[in-house]
Amino acid sequence: AELIDNPTAGPVLRDYYTRLFNGWRATGNTTPRDSSARADYEIIPGPGGLQSVVVHETFEPFGIQANNAYRSFLFDMNSGRRLYLPDLFRPGVNANQAVSTAAAPILPPVLDAAAPPHAPGTYPFTVEEFQPDGDGPGYSGNYRAFALTGDALRLYMPDQPMSRESPSPRDRFSWSMDGGAVVANVPLAALAGQLKPEYEGI
Structure with missing residues (x-):
């Protein structure tokens, strides 16, 4: 919530969460098996005005082992841009x-x-x-x-x-x-x- 309205991080995170939840809804509407999904996040401060956001996605079809995924976002809050590893x-x-x-x-x-x-x-x-x-x-x-x-x-x-x-x-x-x-x-x-x-x- 503290980053969703931030001009640097907000547009990226809003787009990510919109696509994630729409994907989960589509899957839920087409599968005959009950399932559950959640997305937990951690905000990690780094050097030089960097802010990492790591989202842990968990999708669990009923009766089957949950699938886990990690999506990360790195923002340079000083320059107002998203960074990737090579940056x-x-x-x-x-x-x-x-x-x-x-x-x-x-x-x-x-x-x-x-x-x-x-x-x-x-x-x-x-x-x-x-x-x-x-x-x-x-x-x-x-x-x-x-x-x-x-x-x-x-x-x-x-x-x-x-x-x-x-x-x-x-x-x-x-x-x-x-x-x-x-x-x-x-x-x-x-x-x-x-x-x-x-x-x-x-």
């Missing part, structure tokens, strides 16, 4: 590559702790599966869902439910992954020199 980085820096490199050392314990319980370091909870590469985004979701806190780049992976049609190695089961199965905080210090100065945090 945080200096010219010439590949944002996905920079984040992948910085995330690699902190991901193993986060992946080991992710549900469902599993042996540490086992497929698909490996660093390689949660980083984009030449074969696609993997379970990283191409870092579409993220927030900037005062000292970290928070990643919600994947951003929405997804499956892996080509599991690696080939003899493993093909997994699906719910949105937000892994939430990782990459220290901004690990991205020092690559972020624009105003976004490097404290």
Whole structure:
């Protein structure tokens, strides 16, 4: 509510919520199965006048496991515009590559702790599966869902439910992954020199 009438964030959020609720209504009108849906949000202040809004969407058809998704919006309240991940980085820096490199050392314990319980370091909870590469985004979701806190780049992976049609190695089961199965905080210090100065945090 505190951002819906803001000239920077308001038009973007109003459009998003309108499309979200209209989509849910359309689904509810055409499916024979009862369902429920909700959207919880968190507002996260970041460095340099940045404000992240992270929406957790949950859609639950009756009798079936709920589907979760995370939608993120980043606003520079000083300049009055919406930012995307590449906008945080200096010219010439590949944002996905920079984040992948910085995330690699902190991901193993986060992946080991992710549900469902599993042996540490086992497929698909490996660093390689949660980083984009030449074969696609993997379970990283191409870092579409993220927030900037005062000292970290928070990643919600994947951003929405997804499956892996080509599991690696080939003899493993093909997994699906719910949105937000892994939430990782990459220290901004690990991205020092690559972020624009105003976004490097404290």
